[in-house]
Amino acid sequence: MRARSPVTRYFRNLWSGFFTTLVGMRITIQYFFTKTVTFQYPEQRMPIAPRYRGIHYLEQDLCIACRVCERACPIDCIEIRFERHPGSVNEWFEFSLDYNKCMFCELCCHPCPTTCIHMGRRCALVKTTVVSSSTTS
Amino acid sequence: MSQLHDTGTIRPTGERELVLDVRTQDMEINMGPQHPATHGVLRVVLTADGEVVTSAVPYVGYIHRCAEKIGESVDYKMFVPYTDRYDYLAAMNNNVGFCLAVEAAGGIEVPPRATWLRMIICELNRIGSHLIAFGTYGMDIGAFTPFLYGFREREWMMSLFEKICGARLTYSYCYPGGVWNDAPEGWFDELLRFCDVFDRKWREYDALLTRNKIFIERTRDVGIVTAEQALASGWTGPCLRASGVRFDLREAQPYMFYDEVSFDVPIGRGEVGTVGDCWDRYWVRMAEMLQCTRIIRQCVESLRKDTVAGEVKTEMKTYRVAPGDAYVGIENPRGELGHWVLADGNDVAYRLKIRGPSFCNLSILPEVLPGTLIADAVAIIGSIDIVLGEVDR
Amino acid sequence: MTLALAAQGARGGLFEGLWGMGPLVSAILGFFVVLGVASVLPMFWTWAERRVAGRIQQRPGPNRVGPFGLIQALADGVKLMVKEDIVPADSSRFLFMLAPAIVLGGTLVAFGMLPLSPSGIIVDTHLGIYLIGAFLALEAIGVIMAGWASNNKWSILGGMREAAQLVSYEVPIGILFLMAGVVYGSLNLADMVHGQEDGAFFGLGGWLVFRMVPFGPIAFLVFYTAILAESKRAPFDLPEAESELVSGFHTEYSGIRFSFFFLSEYAAMFLLSGIAVCIFLGGWNLPLVPGSFWRDHGIVGELLAAASMILKSFVLVFVMLWLRWTLPRIRIDQVMSVCYKYLTPLAFACLLAAAFFVETEA
Numbered sequence: 007m008r009a010r011s012p013v014t015r016y017f018r019n020l021w022s023g024f025f026t027t028l029v030g031m032r033i034t035i036q037y038f039f040t041k042t043v044t045f046q047y048p049e050q051r052m053p054i055a056p057r058y059r060g061i062h063y064l065e066q067d068l069c070i071a072c073r074v075c076e077r078a079c080p081i082d083c084i085e086i087r088f089e090r091h092p093g094s095v096n097e098w099f100e101f102s103l104d105y106n107k108c109m110f111c112e113l114c115c116h117p118c119p120t121t122c123i124h125m126g127r128r129c130a131l132v133k134t135t136v137v138s139s140s141t142t143s
Numbered sequence: 144m145s146q147l148h149d150t151g152t153i154r155p156t157g158e159r160e161l162v163l164d165v166r167t168q169d170m171e172i173n174m175g176p177q178h179p180a181t182h183g184v185l186r187v188v189l190t191a192d193g194e195v196v197t198s199a200v201p202y203v204g205y206i207h208r209c210a211e212k213i214g215e216s217v218d219y220k221m222f223v224p225y226t227d228r229y230d231y232l233a234a235m236n237n238n239v240g241f242c243l244a245v246e247a248a249g250g251i252e253v254p255p256r257a258t259w260l261r262m263i264i265c266e267l268n269r270i271g272s273h274l275i276a277f278g279t280y281g282m283d284i285g286a287f288t289p290f291l292y293g294f295r296e297r298e299w300m301m302s303l304f305e306k307i308c309g310a311r312l313t314y315s316y317c318y319p320g321g322v323w324n325d326a327p328e329g330w331f332d333e334l335l336r337f338c339d340v341f342d343r344k345w346r347e348y349d350a351l352l353t354r355n356k357i358f359i360e361r362t363r364d365v366g367i368v369t370a371e372q373a374l375a376s377g378w379t380g381p382c383l384r385a386s387g388v389r390f391d392l393r394e395a396q397p398y399m400f401y402d403e404v405s406f407d408v409p410i411g412r413g414e415v416g417t418v419g420d421c422w423d424r425y426w427v428r429m430a431e432m433l434q435c436t437r438i439i440r441q442c443v444e445s446l447r448k449d450t451v452a453g454e455v456k457t458e459m460k461t462y463r464v465a466p467g468d469a470y471v472g473i474e475n476p477r478g479e480l481g482h483w484v485l486a487d488g489n490d491v492a493y494r495l496k497i498r499g500p501s502f503c504n505l506s507i508l509p510e511v512l513p514g515t516l517i518a519d520a521v522a523i524i525g526s527i528d529i530v531l532g533e534v535d536r
Numbered sequence: 537m538t539l540a541l542a543a544q545g546a547r548g549g550l551f552e553g554l555w556g557m558g559p560l561v562s563a564i565l566g567f568f569v570v571l572g573v574a575s576v577l578p579m580f581w582t583w584a585e586r587r588v589a590g591r592i593q594q595r596p597g598p599n600r601v602g603p604f605g606l607i608q609a610l611a612d613g614v615k616l617m618v619k620e621d622i623v624p625a626d627s628s629r630f631l632f633m634l635a636p637a638i639v640l641g642g643t644l645v646a647f648g649m650l651p652l653s654p655s656g657i658i659v660d661t662h663l664g665i666y667l668i669g670a671f672l673a674l675e676a677i678g679v680i681m682a683g684w685a686s687n688n689k690w691s692i693l694g695g696m697r698e699a700a701q702l703v704s705y706e707v708p709i710g711i712l713f714l715m716a717g718v719v720y721g722s723l724n725l726a727d728m729v730h731g732q733e734d735g736a737f738f739g740l741g742g743w744l745v746f747r748m749v750p751f752g753p754i755a756f757l758v759f760y761t762a763i764l765a766e767s768k769r770a771p772f773d774l775p776e777a778e779s780e781l782v783s784g785f786h787t788e789y790s791g792i793r794f795s796f797f798f799l800s801e802y803a804a805m806f807l808l809s810g811i812a813v814c815i816f817l818g819g820w821n822l823p824l825v826p827g828s829f830w831r832d833h834g835i836v837g838e839l840l841a842a843a844s845m846i847l848k849s850f851v852l853v854f855v856m857l858w859l860r861w862t863l864p865r866i867r868i869d870q871v872m873s874v875c876y877k878y879l880t881p882l883a884f885a886c887l888l889a890a891a892f893f894v895e896t897e898a
Contacts (some may be wrong), residue, residue: 020878023356024757030862033351034288034592038858043295044595055302057327059309080221111224111315112323125309172689180780194693194868285770285865291593351862357771358864517693518867521780 048134059110059125062103068122071096075114075123083107084114105131152514154364169197172517176205180283180521183531187508189520196520199512201505203534210536214495218461219245220318222495227313229499230533232275233476235268235304238317240473243398244482245319245492247469249462257321258399259446263334264307264316265473266435266442270341271300272476273428273435276528280425281352283525284361289352296344299337306330319462331443338436345433353429362425363416366511366523373419376510377503380478381427382527385411386419392474404441406434421526428476428528461490477501477528497536501529566648566658574647578802579609581853585802588857619791627788628685635682636789636796642674643800643807650810651726653820653841654831664724665713665811669706672766672804676702679775679785682797686788694784697868698768698775704875705765705772711883712759715890716815719744725811729819733827743818748893755886756816758879760852763808765871768801770860774868809852813845817852820844 045052054060071088083105088098112125152160172189175181184205190198210229214222226241227234239261246253278293301311307326308316316323352358368378373386383390391408393401409430411423464486472481478500485494504527512520583598583606590597598605623632646668648658661667676699683695717723720731735742745756765772776784786797813819820830820841830841866874 016877019356026354026356027859027863030351030355031858033347034858034862037594038588038591040594042590042594042596043298046596046599052302055305055309057307057309057324058305078221080217080224109224109228109313110310111313112309113221113224113315170689170692178782193696281864285773286863287589288593288861291595295594352864355864357866357870360870361864361867516867516869518774518780518865 054127054129056127058127058129059112060127060129061105061125061131062114063124063126064101065120065122065124066101068120069098069101070120070122071098072119074117074119078113078117080111080113081107081109174520181524181531182279182529185505185524185529185531185534187512187520187524189512189517191517194516194518196512196515196517199509199520201508203502203505203531205535206532207535211495211497214497215492218490219464219492220461222492223318224313224315227315228532229497229536230475230477230480230501230530231312232272232530233268234312234314235264235316236272236473236475236480238314239265239399240471240475240480241482242317242319243473244469244471244484245462245464247471248467248484248486249319249464251320251462253321255400256325256446259442260322260326261317262399262401262404263439263442263446264304264314266438267300267303267334269476270432270435271297273432274300276428276476277348277352277425277432280522280525280528281358283521284358286352286355286358289348292344292348292351296341299340303330303334303337306333331446334439335443338439342433342436345429348429353426359415359422361518362421362522362526365416365421365519366515366526367417368419368507368511370419372507372510376507378478378507379500379503380475381431382424382478382504384408385424385427387411387413392472392479396472398471398473400442400445403445404438406438409434421522424526424528463488463490464492472498475500477530477533478504499533499536501527501531502534502536505529505534570644570648570658574644574803575799577806578799579613581802581805582612582798583609584854585857585860588854589861592858592861613795616795617792621791621793622788624687624788626687628687631681631685632788633793635678635685636793636800637678638681639675639678640796640800640803642671642678643803645674646671647803647807649725650807651729651814651819652810652845653838654726654729655838657726660724660726662722662724664722664727665716665815666710666723668725668807668811669710669713672807673702673706675800675804682789683785686785688788690781690783691785691787694775694781694787697781697871698785700868701765701768701772701774701871704872705762705879708758708762708875708879708883709766711880711887712755712762712815715755715883715887716744718887718890718894719747725814725819729814729821730827732818733821738823740818740823742821743816745816748889751886751889751893752816754882755890756812758882758886759812759816760855761874762879762883763812764856764859765875767804767808767856769805769856771863771866772871773860773865774871805853805856806849809849809856810845812852813848817848820848 071086073086076082076084076086083103085100085102085104086098087100087102088096090096110125115121115123115125148162149159154160170191170193172191173186174189175186176184181187186202186205188200188202189196208228210225213225217225223238223241226237230237242261245251274293274297278290278297281287281289281293304314304316305311307330308314308323368382368386370386370388373383373388378386379390379392387410389408389410392398393406394408407430409427411418411420411427413420413423414426415422464484466486466488468483468485470481470483472479474480479498480500481496481498483494483496483498484492487493507527508524511523515523586608587597587605598608601607601611623629649661649664649668649671651657651660679698679702680695683691683693683698686692713723716728720728722728722731732742732744735746737746740746745752764770768775774784775781776786781787786794789797821827822844830837833840
């Protein structure tokens with residue numbers, strides 16, 4: 007890379023500065039004429055993989071309020087309020103998931119005995135209209 | 144008032160470095176925590192004489208999140224999502240590092256197919272992490288476009304991860320005892336396609352940034368770290384190798400099946416300047432990306448042999464680890480990421496110690512920065528490629 | 537002083553000859569024309585810059601506001617105007633507010649001396665390019681003022697870098713102006729364009745960039761590099777290096793004052809490209825078109841000349857954008873060494889060669 011004589015070095019510097027610039031410019035101008043690779047978000051959306059760990063959904067009939075998911079959650083973001091029915095399954099009346107805390111690790115879904123809590127493929131909580139939204143499912 | 148003054152250093156070109164000594168009041172500048180070049184919330188207090196840095200003191204801890212303490216209060220599998228979050232650019236490597244440590248402490252068996260899968264995702268994640276290093280380094284030097292080209296390929300890598308584990312950044316894919324799920328149908332074909340395309344694009348990066356005259360002039364002979372200095376500050380990973388020390392945990396103490404695949408360990412040779420300058424550190428990362436695709440191809444080949452077919456899923460059970468301890472260090476994209484797990488027979492670690500490479504690599508800043516220009520300071524910080532999430536943990 | 541010189545050297549402006557207006561009316565009209573052109577075109581270039589950057593990076597760039605996002609620049613302008621005008625508490629208020637005006641003012645005045653067509657020049661002086669250079673140099677003062685008055689350390693560094701860079705790069709530019717003077721025997725830009733009419737090779741041979749090979753092309757490249765630095769474009773965008781100096785001298789500026797800096801940068805880009813076109817690329821002359829064409833067809837010829845001139849400048853501006861999204865930024869000491877070790881000697885070589893060629897041809 008390094009030329010011996012200062013004079014050669016001078017001209018080589020000049021030349022390589024000029025030449026590598028041209029090489030770079032050739033690469034960038036090639037992309038100038040190619041198609042874009044981005045998605046125009048609200049109209050186009052990226053395909054979401056089948057395994058995507060998005061916002062949970064709960065099969066409400068199946069849930070027996072056993073609180074296994076509550077205990078499995080590393081960050082304690084699930085809170086189930088329920089009524090105890092001795093001898094029968096518990097009946098829950100509030101199942102709240104705090105999405106300020108949730109880190110979408112899916113650890114709550116694995117231990118569920120009735121496989122009623124799943125991670126859905128929805129990934130955005132934003133809405134285009136202002137409605138009263140709650141994170142309670 | 145002003146006089147020529149010999150700094151005593153001799154430039155690699157053989158010239159003595161002379162500076163015109165005009166004394167002005169030194170200026171104390173706060174670089175960060177909100178500065179575009181500090182890659183997160185690093186704060187470096189620079190004392191500058193004009194444009195020349197005379198001293199630098201890094202302050203860390205702005206995003207300290209008690210990762211180690213959390214590791215001592217939640218059980219082993221519950222800590223995995225937290226490992227994603229310290230070095231968020233290499234979450235897979237963190238997952239694997241932690242799981243290996245737990246498995247070593249508890250003597251947990253891992254099916255070979257899971258190990259091969261772990262190797263693939265580690266290397267894939269290494270590519271992703273180095274792409275960020277490449278892109279942000281270009282941006283530190285002032286070239287914006289390589290950053291987006293790097294992200295273009297990284298996007299594909301992330302969608303590969305999305306297909307296999309369901310997340311794009313915080314993967315939580317490996318759990319003690321295996322991996323979360325086997326690769327879906329057609330995933331390996333897409334992976335191999337990615338490797339082929341990536342190798343082609345890599346040549347483009349090489350021509351666009353690596354061989355650019357301005358880039359070379361900006362990075363050669365800047366921030367030279369000798370092998371002694373690097374070892375003394377506990378450097379590991381690409382930074383250490385750039386200083387000419389051939390030390391790669393994958394080669395030095397092979398974990399998983401790294402002894403069964405062949406790959407080169409690129410080390411800094413001072414190709415355009417001095418060994419251990421910023422260009423070398425950058426170049427080692429670039430060269431490593433090619434080795435990553437090489438390893439991935441070999442892993443996929445091994446995976447496709449029938450002998451390793453079978454279940455890879457963990458049962459996601461809560462392991463009770465018998466009293467004992469284990470330290471496992473793995474080669475994270477930034478260096479040696481070590482987890483030391485001290486178990487007391489419970490399902491929660493009694494003590495978890497994390498050895499982060501970025502934190503150790505960062506410690507050289509006060510030594511290297513003085514005497515450089517502010518623009519060089521940015522180049523040096525960028526070339527060390529720190530992730531602040533992991534510095535502060 | 538310079539104004540007095542300008543008045544002395546004035547040969548009459550665009551409107552003075554047209555409808556027999558007095559110099560004052562002509563000056564006022566010219567002022568409005570310059571203000572209009574020099575503030576609308578940069579808006580278009582901010583759009584073009586983002587669009588080019590987008591295309592190069594395989595993304596669409598602004599495409600929401602209006603067709604192809606063309607109105608985006610207008611939307612940004614309105615946004616900047618209605619934004620709160622923040623003056624930092626510890627800044628020197630007067631200088632802080634004055635600086636953007638000086639920066640923009642210098643560029644706008646210089647804009648009035650760029651000929652767009654044979655008689656389309658607002659202020660036509662014998663001093664020509666040197667007067668333009670003098671007014672462009674005002675920018676350095678404004679930028680140092682901005683950097684100093686902001687009371688921000690990054691701003692000061694940016695201002696100082698700018699001062700060093702602009703003053704240095706005026707050296708090769710000045711030498712090449714001399715070379716142009718030697719070749720054309722005039723410092724007036726319109727005269728230079730006339731000097732490039734009707735050359736060999738379908739008219740291309742008259743353009744300075746194709747004359748005195750290899751010195752003509754080298755002089756053009758040196759000049760182009762120097763105007764890149766003069767208009768603070770990458771790879772010489774050190775004064776506002778965002779990854780080093782946050783935003784350089786305009787870190788503390790917001791709202792309309794911030795947009796002044798931007799307008800001035802883009803106006804200077806076009807202005808300097810225009811000068812390069814006039815000196816090296818034959819001005820409005822096109823291959824196969826005789827030089828008398830532009831003068832003989834009245835207002836149509838003038839408009840076509842202006843279109844050709846603007847188009848050529850656009851090409852140079854486009855290359856500036858293209859370069860910006862390709863190259864890394866160079867370091868402050870390298871900025872100096874590029875200027876004094878490479879560009880200045882080359883410019884001198886071109887000047888000597890030009891003198892030699894002119895002497896032998898005569």
